[in-house]
Amino acid sequence: GAGGGNDIQWCFSQVKGAVDDDVAEADIISTVEFNHSGELLATGDKGGRVVIFQQEQENKTQSHSRGEYNVYSTFQSHEPEFDYLKSLEIEEKINKIRWLPQKNAAQFLLSTNDKTIKLWKISERDKRPEGYNLKEEDGRYRDPTTVTTLRVPVFRPMDLMVEASPRRIFANAHTYHINSISINSDYETYLSADDLRINLWHLEITDRSFNIVDIKPANMEELTEVITAAEFHPNSCNTFVYSSSKGTIRLCDMRASALCDRHSKLFEEPEDPSNRSFFSEIISSISDVKFSHSGRYMMTRDYLSVKIWDLNMENRPVETYQVHEYLRSKLCSLYENDCIFDKFECCWNGSDRQIILKCSVVSFSPFTCSIVMTGSYNNFFRMFDRNTKRDITLEASRENNKPRTVLKPRKVCASGKRKKDEISVDSLDFNKKILHTAWHPKENIIAVATTNNLYIFQDKMN
């Protein structure tokens, strides 16, 4: 049905990136993340580059729109490498970016490729010293014998310069490919997870990390599952979860033991063995796991659905939302073209405790708004309102780019007679995948990444 999410009406705001269809591999967006205030929006790409956008200060005269996001900083985070010892090509693709909460004037983020995590400091410089005694303004040195008087150099304003510098490099701790990083609620430690192991780091210490999960079997022939995602609990600094390629989630408590190979909780939805097919395990593989802001729930994304789990209930999810169930009859071709292995992410709306006031109602009745969002094919993305149980399908496309015009909901026709404005499953473009989406932590602003473009949508403000 239409109008998912307290009747939020989504409008196009901005699109970043090249218009042309010929996409260079380096331009493929691989991660999108708002910082804790929502003022900054970071993207990482396959070329190892990070681009950070900053929201403009709200213009008091333009009350009908929120500030636009403009480029703030861009830098090369990772370079391609070749491990000669292992004959391994190490991609520079940025797998994940995670922001640290802001403690001083500078901003910090962690970015990671398959093997190395880096802590980047992004700082502003808006003044520079002038009036040196021994240097000319252009930097050339003066002949000291020509100096007859002394002056004190002073700071003068200059055009804002934003500098990114790598402050820590956390390397050589992962044999397999890093899929997740997650900053702990203590803001001092973080975890990094690869296919078989999870390591715990201190943000200040680069020459040591602690292995906290190791699922590598003694005999690799016995390998049955890999780690697909991991995240720290938002409030309990001793708790984290990791998901697997078999559709399970394990919750671990670091107080229990140094090596958390034994889970505290195991979340798994029972499956009728008679329903199993060749594809069952592949499509049950969890591609993303995200805690709710309260930490009471977590959300997982598998190939066809989004599931909400109550941490107090291990034996099944409390809610399941079908993202694109019509693909179940296409699994054969999706396996052949590898799309079945696409890793979709998911996200929660900004805040569980977000209170939406309906302006027309004088006596406000606050209620919490809980919406989850995830991507699909054909540049479609989906939102599910957990309260109203309504869902919506929207499209990220340059054809819809009139600001303040509400996006038209899309509908896929699974079978039978296609209605006007519906799109048949066979017409879907499986090369147009939305894998990465992000929701502003405080406002109804979302960032949606298509292959090489970044779309920003916001709710219609009256």
Place this chain on the structure above:
Amino acid sequence: QDAPEKEPAAAERAEEAKLKAKYPGLGQRPGGSGFLMKRLQKGQKYFDSGDYNMAKAKMKNKQLPSAGPDKNLVTGDHIPTPQDLPQRKSSLVTSKLAG
């Protein structure tokens, strides 16, 4: 969304039948170590300098066999040459998102 015409399990099994009809040699379970091992080995590129130098020595006067149509293949029957190895990518330009 429209209700699927088949119950989910039946739809999946129909797709499985299609796949097995196309690839009769396909194993019963897609999971298992072989499948996952491929995933873990992503990025592996082999160059055997011994093979390369022996081949070069034998064919001093002849043209070295160069890459076939598949330039990405550097293992197996094909003798890799330095040109075929994954090149370190040249300096990258600024992202178009920042343009």
